[in-house]
Amino acid sequence: MEFITDLLQYMSNNSSMLISLTIEHIVMVIQAIGLALIVGIPLGILAAKVEKLAPVILSLVNILQLIPSLAMLAILLLYFGLGNETVVIGLFFYSLLPIVRNTYVGIKEVDPGVSEAGKGIGMTQLQLLLKVQFPLSIPFLMAGLRVAFVIAVAVATIAPYIGGGGLGREIVGGINAQNDIRLIAGAVPAALLALLADFILGIVEKRTKRRFRSVS
Amino acid sequence: MIQLKNVNKVYEDGFHALKNINLTFEEGKLNVLIGPSGCGKTTTMKLLNRLIDYTDGELTIDGKLISEINPIELRRQMGYVIQSIGLFPHMSIYDNVATVPKLLKWDKEKTRKKVDELLKMVDLDPDTYRDRFPHELSGGQQQRIGVIRALAAEPNIILMDEPFSALDPISREQLQDELVRLQKEINKTIIFVTHDMDEAIKIADQIILMRDGEVVQKGSPYELLTNPVNQFVEDFIGEDRLRQARGLPPMTAFVDEGYPSINVKYSMEEAITVMVEARKDQLPIVDCDNKYLGILSLYDAVKNREATIDSLVDESVIAYRETAEVEKFVASKETIAPIVHEDTTFIGVLDQDQLLNVLHEQVDQKSGVTS
Numbered sequence: 001m002e003f004i005t006d007l008l009q010y011m012s013n014n015s016s017m018l019i020s021l022t023i024e025h026i027v028m029v030i031q032a033i034g035l036a037l038i039v040g041i042p043l044g045i046l047a048a049k050v051e052k053l054a055p056v057i058l059s060l061v062n063i064l065q066l067i068p069s070l071a072m073l074a075i076l077l078l079y080f081g082l083g084n085e086t087v088v089i090g091l092f093f094y095s096l097l098p099i100v101r102n103t104y105v106g107i108k109e110v111d112p113g114v115s116e117a118g119k120g121i122g123m124t125q126l127q128l129l130l131k132v133q134f135p136l137s138i139p140f141l142m143a144g145l146r147v148a149f150v151i152a153v154a155v156a157t158i159a160p161y162i163g164g165g166g167l168g169r170e171i172v173g174g175i176n177a178q179n180d181i182r183l184i185a186g187a188v189p190a191a192l193l194a195l196l197a198d199f200i201l202g203i204v205e206k207r208t209k210r211r212f213r214s215v216s
Numbered sequence: 217m218i219q220l221k222n223v224n225k226v227y228e229d230g231f232h233a234l235k236n237i238n239l240t241f242e243e244g245k246l247n248v249l250i251g252p253s254g255c256g257k258t259t260t261m262k263l264l265n266r267l268i269d270y271t272d273g274e275l276t277i278d279g280k281l282i283s284e285i286n287p288i289e290l291r292r293q294m295g296y297v298i299q300s301i302g303l304f305p306h307m308s309i310y311d312n313v314a315t316v317p318k319l320l321k322w323d324k325e326k327t328r329k330k331v332d333e334l335l336k337m338v339d340l341d342p343d344t345y346r347d348r349f350p351h352e353l354s355g356g357q358q359q360r361i362g363v364i365r366a367l368a369a370e371p372n373i374i375l376m377d378e379p380f381s382a383l384d385p386i387s388r389e390q391l392q393d394e395l396v397r398l399q400k401e402i403n404k405t406i407i408f409v410t411h412d413m414d415e416a417i418k419i420a421d422q423i424i425l426m427r428d429g430e431v432v433q434k435g436s437p438y439e440l441l442t443n444p445v446n447q448f449v450e451d452f453i454g455e456d457r458l459r460q461a462r463g464l465p466p467m468t469a470f471v472d473e474g475y476p477s478i479n480v481k482y483s484m485e486e487a488i489t490v491m492v493e494a495r496k497d498q499l500p501i502v503d504c505d506n507k508y509l510g511i512l513s514l515y516d517a518v519k520n521r522e523a524t525i526d527s528l529v530d531e532s533v534i535a536y537r538e539t540a541e542v543e544k545f546v547a548s549k550e551t552i553a554p555i556v557h558e559d560t561t562f563i564g565v566l567d568q569d570q571l572l573n574v575l576h577e578q579v580d581q582k583s584g585v586t587s
Contacts, residue, residue, distance in 0.1 A: 111300070111302070111305075112300075113298060113299075113300030113301065113302040114300075114302045114303070114304060114305070115302075116267075116298060116300075116302060117296065117298055117300075117301075117302025117303070117304075117362075118302075118304070119267065119291075120265060120267060120291060120296035120298065120302075120375075121291060121292070121295075121296050121315060121316050121319075121365070121366070122288050122289070122290075122291035122292035122293075122294075122316060122319060123288075123315075123319065124288055127319070131304075132304055135306050136304075136305065136306055211306065
């Protein structure tokens with residue numbers, strides 16, 4: 001009981017710092033995901049359209065995902081130095097897999113009848129992609145985005161090891177100083193952030209599913 | 217007019233999908249390509265909008281070689297309806313129907329008018345359905361949208377790839393009827409692929425029956441039904457439809473050989489006994505060589521018990537040759553129809569119950585199930 005009151009006391013005393021750390025955390029995640037969308041969607045489409053490239057692209061992003069996060073950040077540190085940019089690049093690599101794979105699956109899953117109809121009534125390949133296939137793959141993409149977000153929020157907590165910011169500061173600081181209160185004060189918002197992202201994107205995913213995949 | 221001259225399609229793996237196809241699709245006609253699966257009917261259709269390109273031969277539309285027409289342009293000038301309907305699930309009914317006009321960059325007002333007009337044409341109220349989504353419609357309604365999507369840009373040619381075969385029988389019948397009605401209204405050249413002979417007979421101006429990449433027979437439904445070129449065509453059309461098309465079976469199919477007859481030499485009493493026992497009021501009379509002479513009626517026989525049979529035979533009741541058409545009897549006012557061989561030897565009597573049954577069946581089939 002005493003612990004909780006102490007924790008709340010600490011959190012309210014340092015609320016402005018915690019909020020700015022949370023914002024920093026979110027900004028890193030969003031930058032990384034934005035980058036992953038920009039790179040990942042075209043890669044996913046390419047994999048879906050050029051069957052020969054699919055195994056290459058998919059295994060590449062798979063391998064990126066398999067590298068332990070601390071090792072990944074350590075390697076990146078060698079090339080990009082300390083700082084938030086390096087963290088963002090690491091998070092970007094982690095977010096690629098769910099986005100590339102779900103875009104790929106989403107496009108592959110488009111009812112071949114729908115694609116044939118589009119082609120048969122005179123859409124060009126590009127029109128077919130932009131007007132039919134990509135919109136229909138959005139629910140899958142949203143599911144990938146949701147996974148990417150949760151992973152990125154979690155991985156971002158180790159940013160301080162390579163000189164990054166975000167809620168990891170409190171967690172790592174708490175570990176180093178053997179201060180449980182600081183540790184929890186950083187961990188709880190990070191966990192809440194992940195849950196919140198999962199919840200909100202879950203709703204968005206459901207909405208897009210209703211909107212774009214409403215086939216009986 | 218679309219013409220195929222010696223068109224062949226050979227796939228890379230050597231499969232010869234189409235062999236020397238020669239066909240003409242005339243303007244404003246409903247042409248049905250039919251045959252068992254793998255016969256090349258869909259391949260033939262897909263040559264027309266260049267979803268598949270042929271290997272050699274010549275395919276012209278209004279005299280223009282199809283290989284010289286840009287496939288995208290070509291497809292926008294042709295309607296295309298497929299079995300899986302293929303409506304875009306993320307677009308409203310309006311956007312679905314307006315797809316091709318939008319690709320062709322029609323102005324909004326014109327597109328809107330056209331969409332409303334088409335919705336009305338298939339009995340879907342524009343105000344109700346315009347903003348709905350495909351999943352909110354029944355299968356039959358969805359395919360109506362599929363059909364009018366193909367009509368939206370006013371193409372002269374419409375390709376339909378088994379458009380109704382995934383629908384329930386009632387929707388299918390309705391859509392077939394609508395298609396026939398529409399065809400009269402809009403007068404497009406339609407190429408329709410199906411494997412359903414009933415459908416083909418119902419809607420086609422020209423039926424093209426294919427097998428193993430070759431055209432086996434082409435002609436009007438009537439020609440195919442009345443003059444199938446070989447056993448395969450007969451089998452594909454089916455015994456029932458052929459018999460129906462040929463009309464009634466020959467006289468011999470209805471002969472009741474068990475019907476009694478009596479030699480003219482017998483006595484009147486004997487004749488009466490035979491009739492009473494067989495519960496017949498008319499009795500064919502034959503001579504010693506079993507040649508047909510005429511009919512004795514029970515009424516006359518009972519009134520003139522003392523007379524000889526010879527004197528009471530009604531020779532005006534003519535016998536039918538076994539080769540005669542049943543229709544002749546149906547059209548006459550006689551109540552009995554004796555049937556004889558060429559040499560007038562008596563065979564039996566036309567079984568009227570059986571004839572009535574057959575007539576009844578035909579009437580039944582023709583009326584069919586109307587929804």
